[in-house]
Amino acid sequence: MTKPETFSAAEQCVDAVLEKVGKRIVLGLPLGIGKANHFANAIYARAEQDPEISLTIYTALTLERPSASSEIQRRFVQPLLDRLYSDYQDLAYNQARRKGLLPDNVEVCEFFMQPGSFLSTPSAQQSYVSANYTHVPRDLLDRGVNVVAQMVSPADDESGDFSLSSNPDLTLPLLKLADERGYRHITMVGEINPKLPFVGGDARVGRGVFDFLLQGDAFEQEIFPAPNPPIRLTDYALAFHIAGLVRDGGTLQIGIGALGDAICHVLTLRQTKNEDYRDILQSLNEDAEQSLCELPLELGVFQQGLYGASEMVPEGFLHLRRVGVMKREVYADATLQRLLNEGRVSNVVNEELLVALRDAERIQCPLTEADTDFLQRAGIVDPSYSWRGHRFLDKHGELEDCDLHSSVGRKKLLGSREGKKLPGGTWLHGGFYLGSTAMYQTLRDMPASEMAGINMTAIDYINELQKGRALKIAQRQHARFVNSAMMVTLNGAVISDGLEDGRVVSGVGGQYNFVAQAHELPGGRSVIAVASTRISGGRIRSNIVWQYPHCTIPRHLRDIVVTEYGVADLRGKTDRDVIVAMLSIADSRFQKELLDKAKAAGKVEQGYEIPEPFSNNTPERIHAVFSQGHRMPLLPYYPLGTDLTREEAQLAIGLKAVKEEGRKIWELWPVLRKGLVACRSSAPEYREVHACLDRMAFGYSDTFEHRLEAYVVAGALVSFVDKDRPLGEVSDARGIRSNIPAPD
Incomplete structure (x- = not known):
């Protein structure tokens, strides 16, 4: 077998690729952290210089360092860039398309965009490809892909093997499909980074897979971290309802983000503080005299445990493994x-x-x-x-x-x-991972015996049942596939990827795959989680809507929908009963308006009224449930920890909340007024506020505008950071984490 040619400079590798492939390049880059950034930047730079090169980049979830669009954001972000992203190389094509500067000979197509990042970028909106995750390998071949460039991790033995690690998801099925079709050779470029965790199983490939390798100190960089976000009480309410659907001995899929972190934490409580878990879950449900879901409430600890089958491997799964929840192993027969x-x-x-x-x-x-x-x-x-x-x-x-x-x-x-444990057990099948620095370190430090239970593999293995159907049905018993939505209509259609005017927020990804799979698996259920309301431009809006111009999941695939107010089981129900169930988990401030529209359309009888148990769906009721007794200390803002420091963690909570409140000064007046008091006071209760203002360098604010910004930040901290809730494990300036209790 011919050894791959190795280069120490990306530009030399580009020369070799152009010589081998020609000037028409269709480049496939993995989603998330698996991209070969140095090679991608070098070939993009060459295409900028040479208009005869035709470069199409097909990818998803292009990550970029945090940026700031305001002075407050700049003050928050800059130290993060210095500490967490100092050696990360942003992708040049991403910066160019954001500024509208992509040359005519370069096209960037994504099938899933960083959520909300490109709403105002015409080139990104125009080049978006709406596709199911599992169809991407087919689409890549149809587009003529001829180069794939991926970050890989080297084996620490003499084999010379590499790991696709974070991203075997599309590379494996792409190469397999190309072979089945008799497709022409795809030039494979591997960018070697020893800091990328080595994951075996299907992700382990031989050196001969690659045509060219990039190796050297320039490519040995820290992996892009995605700091865990703060969790709202709304997310915790959703998580408790969802945890009550997860059956012992079952299968779990969840995604990245605050809700996924909350679900993993609540499942941890179910295992380690079961009495408290039962207490909170039953309190959230005690006002509902009639059940909207026929599934029994799952209250017990995990004896058999869960098996993970998730396209996205969230950090929370590693925490669930640690506490004995993620322990059900499956076998390949x-x-x-x-x-x-x-x-x-x-x-x-x-x-x-x-x-x-x-x-x-x-x-x-x-x-x-x-x-x-x-x-x-x-x-x-x-x-x-x-x-x-x-x-x-x-x-x-x-x-x-x-x-x-x-x-x-x-x-x-x-x-x-005889008498030995059956080998080959897998407790987690995943397609890709993305997380915090702590997650990457955990994977790097994981003993080989423990890592053997993780199989990062092809996305079609996880997201669909077509191949190996009998095995997957046997493995995925009592499956719960949990996905988030932006909105849900009263008749059960789900909106997850775009806005009313057609602009794309993110993408379909694997959501449709999992919903369809849940309907085919015996005992499987799709769980769509959506907060009942959102704040937009200072106004509260319902996420349960009567209708919407498009949907991600059509109503004939409706299954289970969860809001902070409860669980609506929609499978197999009539339109009337679906609408009634959805009204029962909507925010009470919008129930009458929604009901009137249903009545006007003749979908609900004129005499119907919202039952009393569901007429008190308010944030105040949720807060009252969590405020009882010792419950708040059980619900940290960052249950899985965070790469942020103590002050940054508090600022992230406050700034996110104040951003939702509005942008006009009169909309922020109540917040600003509290901040004015805090800034001028030396009372002990404002000590944390002043530490956060120092982190934002507001001590040197000598203009009226900067002082006003300081008041807003201080007001946000006073108004939105609950002192009864602990932060969780936070970092210091060196990135070392420690557990910080709630302030006195």
């Missing part, structure tokens, strides 16, 4: 998996396992050569045996019968494997 599900066997190698496989007709008696191969690959039959025409040749050259009828024969077959 459908019959074996079904026997485990039914409790007919355990994951310990013994005679009962051999007998059960025989009785299930997975193996024959006497064993065939294929049976023997399966049993040895599965770690059941002693590896020292070799099959010889219905007999075994042991390591001493003696022939043994392949008969399973006698205990003596079975024990001989098991040999050294």
Whole structure:
């Protein structure tokens, strides 16, 4: 096998690629952190210089360092850039398209954009590709992809192998589909970064996969961190309702963001502080005299545990693993998996396992050569045996019968494997990961025995059932696929990717895949989570709407919808009953208006009224539930920790809230007034506020405008940072985390 050519400079690699491929380049870049940024920037720079080069970049989720559009944002962001992103190389094509400066010979197509980042960027909106995640390899081939450039991690042994690590999701199925189609050779470029965690399993590939490699100190950089966001009480309310749907012994998929962090934390509470979990969940549901969901409320601790099958591997899964929740292991054989599900066997190698496989007709008696191969690959039959025409040749050259009828024969077959744990168990299948610096360090430090339970793999393995259907059905019992939405209509259609005027906020991603999969899996359910309201331009708006010009998930795939006020089970219900259920989990300030529209359309009878138990859906009720007793200390702002310092963590909470309040000075007057008092006071209760103002360098504010900004920031801290809630684990200026309690 030809060794890949290695370069220490990206420009030299670009020369080699152009010589091999020509001047028409269709470049596939992985989504998220897996991009080969140095190569991408070098080939983009070459296309800028040479108009004869035609460069199409097809990718998703292009990450960029935080930027500031105001003075307040600049004061917050600049120290983060210095501490967390000092050696990160932004992608030049991203900056160019944001400024409208992409040359005519360069096109950038994304099928999923960083949420909300490109609403005002025409080139990004025009070049967006609406596609299911699993269809992207097909689309790439149809577009003529001829180069893929990916960050890879080197093995620490003598094999010379690499790991696709964070992003085997599209690379693996793309290469497989290309081979099946007899597609022309795709030039593979690997950018080697030892700081990228090495993940084995399907993500481990041989050196021969690559045509060119980039290696050297210039490419050894810290991985792009995505600091965990603060969690609102609304997210915690959603998380408790969702945790009450997650069945022990089941399967879980969730995404990145505050809600995913909240769900993982609440599932941790369910396992480690079960009495408190029950108390809060039942309090959130106590006013509802009639259930909107036929599924039983899941209150117990996890005995069997959960298995993760998630396109996005969130940091919270590692926390769930640590507390004994994410521990259900699945195996790569459908019959074996079904026997485990039914409790007919355990994951310990013994005679009962051999007998059960025989009785299930997975193996024959006497064993065939294929049976023997399966049993040895599965770690059941002693590896020292070799099959010889219905007999075994042991390591001493003696022939043994392949008969399973006698205990003596079975024990001989098991040999050294008897009593040992069944190998090959996987507790997490993932497509890509993205998270904080702590997540990356955890993966780098993970023992090999623990890492063996993680299989980063092709996205079509996780997101659909078409290939290996029987195995996936056996593995994914009681599946709960949790995805967020922007809005949901009263008839159950889901809006997750775009605005009313057609502008794209993010993309479809894998949401449709998971919703469709949930309908096909026995016992599977799709859970759409949406906060009942949002604040936009200082106004409260309902996220439960009567209608919308487009949808991401059509109403015929409606399943379970969750707001902070409860769970609506929509599967199989009539339009009238769906609308009534959705009204019951809507914010009460909007229920009458929504109901009137349903009545006007003849979808609900004229005499219908919102039942009393659901007529008090207000933020005040949610806050009252969480404020009782010792509940608030159980709900930290950053339950998984954060890369932010103590002051930054508080500022992130306050600034996010004040941004939602409005932009006009009269809209912010109540906040500004509180800030004025705090800035002028030396009372102990404002000590935290002054520390945060120092972090923002407002001590040197000598203009009226800067003083006004300081008052707004101080007011946001006073108004929106709840002192009864702890921050969680935060970082110091060196990036070292420590657990910080709530201030006195």
